[in-house]
Amino acid sequence: METIEIIGLVAATLTTSAFVPQVYKTWKTKSTKDISITMYSAFLVGTSLWLFYGIHHDSLAIILANGITAILVLFMIFLKFRYRQV
């Protein structure tokens, strides 16, 4: 595999898994005051559309990256409502 494609894979892995430490932090602290629900809502719609795009283009990379991100983002939205604060 070409070096540039490996760089692309590392990039995709990082921007997908980046949400894991945020989910973990929110899960542990139960504090969501500083989290923007607008950001996560936009991300959920965006990654869902990417998923649709990936399925249409038969791209496993796009499907995987956005499928996992969508699940993590959905979980953040769940936590935001679960630990609702003003």
Add this chain to the structure above:
Amino acid sequence: METIEIIGLVAATLTTSAFVPQVYKTWKTKSTKDISITMYSAFLVGTSLWLFYGIHHDSLAIILANGITAILVLFMIFLKFRYRQV
């Protein structure tokens, strides 16, 4: 332009601009306690690698989307340190 490509563009616009309401919220509240610095650090490295990938592949879409995201993420990291809380 094909409908599926318009869907891809809307998806890219959403996952890029999603960070704007988070930056705005953090900027206004000056509160960063619930924000995971690990998430934004991983996102910064990830989008920087995507930028590199986009430049190599001469893809304006990848360059634009990740360039803008990297700037917004960098600003969030700046805010996290500027309004540092335990």
